[in-house]
């Protein structure tokens with residue numbers, strides 16, 4: 120059902136509603152006559168007081184007419200009281216009808232959130248309707264009273280007052296439709312922004328933890344821009360409303376004054392002139408002002424609210440795009456909408472907590488919860504198996520993974536793509552792989568602006584389940600950009616990315632990966648809360664301890680006093696924060712783990728331990744932006760990003776075949792005596808680290824560490840210029 124059809128339906132129902140209450144309307148009209156009867160006296164009594172009283176030398180008569188005007192005010196006040204009662208008799212039934220519909224819908228859909236939100240909308244509709252009745256009724260009766268008064272004083276006065284009044288009303292009527300549309304656009308944009316902020320604010324932790332700030336800021340910025348455009352458009356049309364008010368209410372005053380000599384010359388008395396001015400300034404102008412402001416704003420708001428209240432949920436799915444402000448951020452007044460936490464979790468890369476509540480995951484969750492540490496089911500195992508291609512049952516996951524050291528060539532060893540000086544599109548597919556790729560990039564390009572040089576240019580990449588990829592390259596070449604693309608935080612400008620067969624970016628794909636950026640995020644709270652942040656279910660203590668042990672967090676955990684100890688993020692060193700973030704990612708259910716220099720503050724041993732933990736994590740495909748040669752050597756595959764010299768292969772293959780890679784590892788050609796020597800001649804990691812070049816530096820100042828606390832001390836000492844030596 121289109122929006123226009125719904126609106127037409129509202130008008131038709133509105134007329135039926137009023138038709139059924141014609142007696143109330145007649146009563147309302149009667150009391151309105153009494154209320155606005157004083158309008159007639161507003162001008163007529165002063166005119167007579169002047170002409171027949173004060174100017175005729177009979178002040179008693181003048182005072183008597185003024186007394187009549189005073190009585191008119193009292194009678195009018197009584198009429199106003201009765202008018203309110205009649206308006207209530209009209210408005211309350213509307214409220215009852217709407218409440219009935221809302222309760223019926225709330226019960227039918229068993230949605231308490233929707234019920235409370237819609238009940239609030241009913242109150243808005245009731246108040247707005249009452250205001251509209253008052254304003255429009257008041258204008259009609261005031262205008263009739265004033266025109267009748269002008270005619271009785273002198274018909275010539277009508278010639279001066281009525282034409283601009285009609286012109287102003289005409290202009291106002293012409294702007295009513297467009298204004299209502301703009302008003303509605305503004306309301307919808309305002310509510311969308313409110314809902315967006317309501318969704319973002321409670322999830323700031325998640326957003327920061329997942330490094331999704333830029334994307335969330337961009338999305339929110341779009342909402343702000345939309346509201347700003349709607350506000351400007353509304354403001355432009357509102358100017359016409361002011362013009363119509365000036366035309367219909369203020370121009371008659373000017374004309375009466377300017378035409379005074381002409382009117383007096385044609386027999387209009389001084390009193391009649393004063394009476395005419397009283398009609399315009401005391402009655403017509405205020406009534407017109409109320410009409411213009413009241414009908415222009417409240418009318419469109421009423422239509423918007425009514426449309427939402429009367430629509431059939433299933434009949435108008437498109438209406439779900441229109442959000443309703445409920446006053447409580449996060450409430451979900453519209454049936455059929457996902458709870459707001461869902462989008463947030465997705466934006467943050469968390470395993471979509473609300474998916475579990477919304478979808479069919481409730482069946483799978485107990486299995487997840489009771490899984491043994493080290494044998495965790497991958498996310499959505501079973502429950503979402505049909506949704507994506509990641510077959511991540513524990514058995515498959517275990518066999519899929521091949522730790523790099525034990526089996527340097529992962530399943531599906533790729534052919535080396537050595538330096539490709541004439542191609543910017545290396546094919547990095549594991550052609551020997553017989554299994555479906557977990558991660559697949561097909562001709563992916565990305566540039567930060569329409570005229571900017573692409574940071575990623577037609578890149579192909581297929582990773583089988585359990586693969587461990589190191590991404591290396593000079594600083595600023597695009598490694599973080601690539602991980603952001605894979606994480607779905609950036610949209611490719613060309614090509615396509617799929618994760619477990621799901622398109623990236625997409626909410627479902629976002630639930631299958633976790634990205635740990637360089638700056639690890641730790642929030643105030645217990646260590647357990649920090650570690651379980653990406654888990655939709657409580658993490659059992661044994662699993663938590665096993666994860667801490669695997670990643671290398673145990674010393675910090677013990678130093679803090681266990682998982683229930685409160686963490687002060689500012690008191691942790693950068694390396695300790697990284698260990699917390701890594702353990703958090705380890706505990707998540709994401710089958711794809713992206714570490715973007717997430718271990719840069721760890722010493723080589725701690726880094727190795729953490730990376731091996733992820734490499735051994737069942738069902739895990741690991742992508743590491745490496746900043747040490749040792750990290751690249753551990754990975755089964757290496758992607759060298761270097762613009763036109765981008766290459767892909769094992770570490771050994773790249774060392775053998777890629778000049779750019781050798782340059783990157785720092786003066787490699789000078790170190791390796793013969794090309795035919797096996798790659799193991801690289802020797803121990805420290806030796807290579809010592810000669811590592813930019814982008815693969817193993818020498819970033821974090822050189823002393825025996826666990827996180829020691830590393831923290833070393834980092835501080837280094838910052839303070841302390842005399843720390845290098846230890847193996």
Ligand SMILES: Nc1ncnc2c1ncn2[C@@H]1O[C@H](COP(=O)(O)OP(=O)(O)OP(=O)(O)O)[C@@H](O)[C@H]1O
Nearest residue numbers: 567568574592593594595596597598599600601814
């Ligand atoms: N938001 C952005 N807007 C415009 N350009 C950007 C933006 N982010 C990154 N860039 C540019 O894109 C290029 C790639 O940056 P990226 O951070 O991906 O490189 P990197 O290889 O991860 O670098 P590093 O190793 O120093 O972290 C750089 O030239 C950088 O200046």
